[in-house]
Amino acid sequence: MDPQFVIMIVAGLLTLGLLAVFVVRQRGREGPTEPDYRVLFILGVTWVPVGIATDNVGLWGLGVAFLVIGIANRDKWPEEEKWSELPPEQRRARFLIIVGLTALLVLGILSYVLAGGGGG
Numbered sequence: 001m002d003p004q005f006v007i008m009i010v011a012g013l014l015t016l017g018l019l020a021v022f023v024v025r026q027r028g029r030e031g032p033t034e035p036d037y038r039v040l041f042i043l044g045v046t047w048v049p050v051g052i053a054t055d056n057v058g059l060w061g062l063g064v065a066f067l068v069i070g071i072a073n074r075d076k077w078p079e080e081e082k083w084s085e086l087p088p089e090q091r092r093a094r095f096l097i098i099v100g101l102t103a104l105l106v107l108g109i110l111s112y113v114l115a116g117g118g119g120g
Contacts, residue, residue: 034076036077036078037069037070037073037074037076037077038070038077038078039070040066040067040069040070040073041066041067041069041070041071041077042070043063043066043070044062044063044064044065044066044067044068044069044070045063045067046063047059047060047062047063047066048060048063048064048067049063050063051063
């Protein structure tokens with residue numbers, strides 16, 4: 001058996017074990033929590049196009065499932081704070097995140113175009 005494969009399996013099992021310990025400890029403190037269905041919807045919106053673009057049936061299949069679950073529970077989405085109601089430091093932080101992500105997107109597209117656009 002390939003040693004790299006064994007290391008990956010051991011690392012995966014350790015990660016799952018740590019995750020299980022974390023979840024059990026959290027539930028002991030707070031009790032069961034309601035899932036954030038809006039996050040599931042956002043995951044679905046993200047995973048479906050990535051799965052289609054990479055021709056990965058599992059990824060877009062899970063994305064569709066997340067979309068359906070998120071939309072079916074639309075009434076349970078948490079209320080979004082309005083921009084005008086946010087404290088100034090949160091507004092500034094969100095603005096910087098939006099600007100940073102936009103800059104990364106533009107740089108990614110620019111580097112793709114300058115590298116030849118992936119064409120043959």
